[in-house]
Amino acid sequence: MTVKCQGPTRAKGSLSDALETHPPGSVSQKEHIVSDEITREQLKDEIIAALRHSRGVSLAEANNEDMYVAVSTVVRNLLADKWIETREDTLKGNTKAVGYLSAEYLLGTQLPNAILNSGVPQKVEAAVKELGFDLNAVEDVEVEPGLGNGGLGRLAACFIDSLATKAVPAIGYGIRYTYGIFRQEFDKDGNQVERPDYWLYKGSPWEQANYRREQRVGMGGVVVTTKDGKREWKPAWQFRAIPYDYMVPGYESGRVGTLRLWSAKAVDEFDLLTFNRSQYEDAVKGQTWAESITKVLYPEDSTYVGKQLRLEQQYFFSAASLADAISLFYPGEEHPDMTTFPDKITFQLNDTHPVIAIAELMRLLIDKYGYDWDTAFSITQRTFNYTCHTLLPEALEVWDAKLMGELLPRHLEIIEQISDWAAHDQAKHGASPEAIERMRIYSNGRVRMAYLATMAGSHVNGVAELHSQLLKDITLKDFADLYPSKFTNVTNGVTPRRFMRLANPRLSELVTKTLGSEEWLNDLEQLKGLEKYADDPQFLKKFAEVKHQNKVDFADWLKRTQGVEIDPNSMFDTMIKRLHEYKRQSMKLLQVIALYNQLKSGQRDINTFQARTVIFGAKAAPGYAMAKLTIRLINNVARVVNNDPALQGKLRVVFIENYNVTSAQRIIPATDLDEQISLAGKEASGTSNMKFAINGAVTVGTLDGANVEIRERVGAENFFLFGMKVEDVEKLDGNYNPRSYYESDPDLKGAIDAIASGMFSYGDPNTYKEFTENLINKDPFMALADFREYMDIQDKIEAAYQDKQAWTRMGVLNTANSGFFTSDRSIQDYLDRVWMTGSLPQHK
Numbered sequence: 001m002t003v004k005c006q007g008p009t010r011a012k013g014s015l016s017d018a019l020e021t022h023p024p025g026s027v028s029q030k031e032h033i034v035s036d037e038i039t040r041e042q043l044k045d046e047i048i049a050a051l052r053h054s055r056g057v058s059l060a061e062a063n064n065e066d067m068y069v070a071v072s073t074v075v076r077n078l079l080a081d082k083w084i085e086t087r088e089d090t091l092k093g094n095t096k097a098v099g100y101l102s103a104e105y106l107l108g109t110q111l112p113n114a115i116l117n118s119g120v121p122q123k124v125e126a127a128v129k130e131l132g133f134d135l136n137a138v139e140d141v142e143v144e145p146g147l148g149n150g151g152l153g154r155l156a157a158c159f160i161d162s163l164a165t166k167a168v169p170a171i172g173y174g175i176r177y178t179y180g181i182f183r184q185e186f187d188k189d190g191n192q193v194e195r196p197d198y199w200l201y202k203g204s205p206w207e208q209a210n211y212r213r214e215q216r217v218g219m220g221g222v223v224v225t226t227k228d229g230k231r232e233w234k235p236a237w238q239f240r241a242i243p244y245d246y247m248v249p250g251y252e253s254g255r256v257g258t259l260r261l262w263s264a265k266a267v268d269e270f271d272l273l274t275f276n277r278s279q280y281e282d283a284v285k286g287q288t289w290a291e292s293i294t295k296v297l298y299p300e301d302s303t304y305v306g307k308q309l310r311l312e313q314q315y316f317f318s319a320a321s322l323a324d325a326i327s328l329f330y331p332g333e334e335h336p337d338m339t340t341f342p343d344k345i346t347f348q349l350n351d352t353h354p355v356i357a358i359a360e361l362m363r364l365l366i367d368k369y370g371y372d373w374d375t376a377f378s379i380t381q382r383t384f385n386y387t388c389h390t391l392l393p394e395a396l397e398v399w400d401a402k403l404m405g406e407l408l409p410r411h412l413e414i415i416e417q418i419s420d421w422a423a424h425d426q427a428k429h430g431a432s433p434e435a436i437e438r439m440r441i442y443s444n445g446r447v448r449m450a451y452l453a454t455m456a457g458s459h460v461n462g463v464a465e466l467h468s469q470l471l472k473d474i475t476l477k478d479f480a481d482l483y484p485s486k487f488t489n490v491t492n493g494v495t496p497r498r499f500m501r502l503a504n505p506r507l508s509e510l511v512t513k514t515l516g517s518e519e520w521l522n523d524l525e526q527l528k529g530l531e532k533y534a535d536d537p538q539f540l541k542k543f544a545e546v547k548h549q550n551k552v553d554f555a556d557w558l559k560r561t562q563g564v565e566i567d568p569n570s571m572f573d574t575m576i577k578r579l580h581e582y583k584r585q586s587m588k589l590l591q592v593i594a595l596y597n598q599l600k601s602g603q604r605d606i607n608t609f610q611a612r613t614v615i616f617g618a619k620a621a622p623g624y625a626m627a628k629l630t631i632r633l634i635n636n637v638a639r640v641v642n643n644d645p646a647l648q649g650k651l652r653v654v655f656i657e658n659y660n661v662t663s664a665q666r667i668i669p670a671t672d673l674d675e676q677i678s679l680a681g682k683e684a685s686g687t688s689n690m691k692f693a694i695n696g697a698v699t700v701g702t703l704d705g706a707n708v709e710i711r712e713r714v715g716a717e718n719f720f721l722f723g724m725k726v727e728d729v730e731k732l733d734g735n736y737n738p739r740s741y742y743e744s745d746p747d748l749k750g751a752i753d754a755i756a757s758g759m760f761s762y763g764d765p766n767t768y769k770e771f772t773e774n775l776i777n778k779d780p781f782m783a784l785a786d787f788r789e790y791m792d793i794q795d796k797i798e799a800a801y802q803d804k805q806a807w808t809r810m811g812v813l814n815t816a817n818s819g820f821f822t823s824d825r826s827i828q829d830y831l832d833r834v835w836m837t838g839s840l841p842q843h844k
């Protein structure tokens, strides 16, 4: 019995006229991927068949794991037709497609999202129920693919969801790491312990190895000059690049996009000759070496590590993706007309990690397809766009030319030529010799990937207005002065399907009831319609009830998963993000310890104190010592504070173990106050801030990244602002004496002295010496300078929280005015400002 999916309706009108009337990104009419005619009976039959055929078990024998695979298989099959149709449309090339190149995708669990975007969530849930299973328990079986570190990886996942939902012809390209971001455990002393994340332990029903599209990627070797004077690269090693395809179902667009993740394998897996010479290990050396390329994700998320394997990973997926795109749009053509390539597909470089793709396309155009340098370069420039996600100098990738020359000798040659071309072009545009020197892509044995992307691409964008401005004013100033129209901004966004509809069904239901339809889910600005209910006591009551029930759920989950008790009637004050000094988890900790000291000393009355639960979630890069010491301190402050009877449980600190997308989906809907307290000018954008605002939490934050735009849109009166602005930081930079703040602020001194006294280390004064010394003597991100204002704003917050209705009103106005922060709007901005602009931006 085949389930009929909505036939290829668009077959009638050609894609072009469809797109004429519906420019890219505008979905004509709502279209479910799976036809509504499907019945629960049909779904039940399909699931039972999948249990028998793909799991070899009867319904009676089946457990949640069997059901997870069976339901996943059935939903995949329901999406298959639209997947094939979408792919065909994408390749018709009537409209330019988008290739999103990202070394990271933090996807989160797939089954709930696929069921939602299939368009028949209720029927699937009912079918599973009638088969005697609880869909939530079945969904909990799934291990999320942790193929990313943090913001950048999750943004890529939100973007491919929005590309499919807005029916933009697109392909996401990345790496299928066998081991994703490490699983974090805390040992008995509260230290972070990294465990391997073998997420493919039981395979994944969501990936499909697509051997027909495997590619070959070379590395190492030498470059020779052919008899006709051409340069030719002779790689020493060849690797198989196996694409694993993932469905990316759009929401109500009737489209299913593709995420193609590359996995490395040896060309000849096994060297029998060596084996027969009983050198067994050597016989498989090739295989293990090859597979090591895509074995594990680098767990650094803002500190560049110039390791060869990292460059191998970057080149491997960039080269495989380019070869795949060319063979997709010029199937079987030996001599494709590559001058049309930039009109068929435009590539977005997700930070500098895939920028080597620029040199790879130049190599293909010159060495393989025989184009002259200038033609090759203009094609390349029109093909690539670069998004920068950071402001930290230590996060900018600068490769050692020697290392790059050994692995990619031909690419280094080409980059040297681009570097010379750039210097020449900059001189032509009136740059001073000093500026040209500063802008050098390749000099002193170093290759600056951000500069290569800026000069060899057509657009450069930051990820929030403040960030994009700082890129033009500081990080890439010389380039912005010369090529102003190359620079633009696209403020980040998040998908409301996962971070509202799936994470917060209660709020989603209230919003749908109040607005009268679910259209807000792919037109999030409609949330504005809630504004008029901000003073409606009934609505406020329901809104507060939703938040409270979410807090009860979260408390249950925390009890179940970590055995920790928290009080849903306390204020849930959350800080979830990677552990990094610029994000200033340390300042949050100092505030908690100061509170503790004040409550212990009676300086603050425990009886009137607003009960508060401080929730942390954060992984630290394994090599980042200060970050790991901070994690240990947070866990030990929690141990002391939570077990101090004097506090009557009114101040509790919780550290969520192994913070990831799944736990974010549980914490965010349950949060009252969200902490976005980075030093102004350091957080490029932030995206958790957007997720919290959409889910009705109120933010305490600095004027940094997208906090600025969130505050502008939700209203200054619904945002707790504190701290130095970028210009204050610049003024203080260079003559900052943190010790003076330590000595002049008793709360601050008390908190730091408590740490140094051994209060959180069983009396040992040395455990956190590095931490306290670093703060008092260096404090690179000025936590001490912003501490007082932070303490004061927290007092205002405590007072504000007393008035539940007023607080709820602020939550409603955050939700109502956060429609802008949908990733659908970000994608539309990329379409308008970067991808569909057709021509190269004209320079003066």
Ligand code: 26W
Pocket (backbone or CB within 6 Å): 149, 150, 151, 152, 153, 155, 300, 301, 302, 303, 304, 305, 351, 389, 390, 395, 396, 397, 463, 492, 683, 684, 685, 686, 687, 705
């Ligand atoms: C080379 C090591 C490395 C690895 C990852 C350097 C930098 C990165 C990422 C760019 C770091 C990252 O995730 N940046 C975050 O990107 C988010 C999405 O744009 C922003 O919202 C965050 O502010 C930014 O820190």
